[in-house]
Amino acid sequence: MTFLSSLRRAGLLVLLALHTPPALAHLGYPDTTSVTVRRGHPEDMFLGATFGAVISRDSGKSWSWICPEAMNYGGWRPETFLWQPDGTLLAATGAALIRSQDGGCTWSVHDYFKSRGLWPIGLASPPSNPSRLWVTTSRSASRNGVYRSDDGGQTFTPVLQSDTVVFTAVKVAPSDSRRIYVSGGTATSLRIYRSDDEGAHWEEIAQSFPAYPAPPYPYDLFVMKVSDTDPDRLWARVSWQGWTYVLESKDGGRTFTSVLHPEGEAQDGLGEYLIGIEVSADGNTLWAATHTRLFRVRAGETYATQLPLPDGNACAQREGDVLYVCGASRLHDWALATTTDEGQTYTPLFNLPDTKPPACPAGTPTHDICRPYWPQFAPTIEADPNLTPGETGDAGTPDGGSPGADAGTNPGDGGISEPTPPEPPPPPRKGCSSTSGLVPAACLLALSLFRRPRRRNPEN
Incomplete structure (x- = not known):
């Protein structure tokens, strides 16, 4: 990219940002943030993003945009989504439980948690019984709990509650759906809660983490994965003195040891905020994703290896023997790729400029709210601004639900009954630091274009 073209592109982004509603994270860049494949329907893929989401119903051949305003999550962006076999999409945002039953065209906020002032942050469902959902809440200075649904999320019942504990995450053992792990803690202690009978009884396991004894003590304990084959083997993360540590337990959460040693970082610690981890089917290879990098550590290795790609953005999700990985289109021309050799080579699956407008029918919030934007x-993702919905293909599938089939548009359920186009944005203010929307993001991006040249993918 020449200096002149960089200047032109940066100027265009800054001007567009003055009028573009979706706000970006990840240092201001438009990036993918999570990968979700619909259970039983691998042709359906959903990518969370800093600018809402993109969805594909044809194995990645085409991707259409869903703006954040249509998804009802406000300023709380979901870290992950859950796509059930019946087509229901769900996410715990940290402030609400949102869901769509028509392939992302109509989103609603679940009234059970909203009406009680609960903040859902953890969400899990066993593949063997997708109608069973587990949700944890984590609002400080409030009564929090673990909630169970046996009807696909229509109703919930508390199975564990506390006035002092914040419950950060919940995971179900793939090999034994009766085994449930919940992480949580108070201002002075961290704990793992374990159930061997689907939440009927719970064992509270205090975590002292003797490897990190000096104050300030560890905080932000999150259970992240459970082994595919061994219900006693699980992985968690914890923070201490500004570092993130990935821990492994082989005794059902009673003790943990550090397993991640990134090269170039302090021993045992990950300096950047950890987005998530993924583990191979045999549990002997672990990937850890930060906002900008992907690390891999194999059993028996002393330190983790930073993979050459992705660069600038990362996430990882394993489906069978295939690892789906988020990347940065601005640096290596893909925002999603797959690898079958643990990250040595990648097959690009999606690039941001290939994004199409919302493919939902008129009358749905995703169409009516997002289309004007x-x-x-x-242009902020170098996509074609002149495309029309008819050029994007069909958003739905015969078994993916339809807006008329309980799509969650009942106002009592937190939905949008009569979507209308958004109000025009306010007049722009002067200066990067005093503006809203994408302006600070565009300023950061403009500066980065001069500091760092665009790179092409060295290998696929």
């Missing part, structure tokens, strides 16, 4: 949003 498309001409202004598209």
Whole structure:
């Protein structure tokens, strides 16, 4: 990219940002943030993003945009989504439980948690029984709990509650759906809660973490994965003195040892905020993703290896023998790729400029709210602003639900009954630091274009 083209592109992004509603994270860049494949329907893929989401119903051949305003999550962006076999999409945002039953065209906020002032942060469902959902809440200075649904999320019942504990995450053992792990803690202690009978009884296991004794003590304990084959083997993360540590337990959460030693970082610690981890089917290879990098550590290795790609953005999700990985289109021309050799080589699956406008029918929030934004949003990801919905293909599948089939549009359920186009944005203010929307993001991006040249993917 030449200096002149960089200047032109940076100027365009800054001007567009003055009028573009979706706000970006990840240092201001438009990036993918999570990968979700619909259970039983691998042709359906959903990518969370800093600018809402993109969805594919044809094995990645085409991707359409869903703006954040249509998804009802406000300023709380979901870290992960859950796509059930019946087509229901769910996410715990940290402030609400949101869901869509028509392939992402209509989103609603679950009234059970909203009406009680609960903040859902953890969400899990066993593949063997997708109608069973587990949700944890984590609002400080409030009564929190672990909640169970046996009807696919229509109703919930508390199975564990506390006035002092914040419950950060919940995971179900794939090999034994009766085994449930919940992480949590108070201002002075961290704990793992374990159930061997689907939440009927719980064992509270205090975690002292003797390897990190000096104050300030460890905080932010999150259970992250349970082994595919061994219900006693699990992985968690904890923070201490500004570092993130990935821990492994082989005794059902009673003790943990550090397993991640990134090269170039302090021993045992990960300096950047950890987005998530993924583990191979045999449990002997672990990947850890930060906002910008992907690390891999194999059993028996002393230190983790930083993989050459992705660079600038990362996430990882394993489906069988295939690892789906988020990347940065601005640096290596893909925002999603797959690898079958643990990250040595990648097959690109999606690039941000290939994004199409919302493919939902008129009358749904995703169409009616997002479509007016498309001409202004598209240039920020180098997509074609002149595309129309008819050029994006069909958003739905015969078994993916439809807006008329309990799509969650009942106002009592937190939905949007009569979506209307958004109000025009306010007049822009002067200066990067005093503006809203994408302006600070565009300023950061403009500066980065001069500091760092665009790189092409060295290998696929």
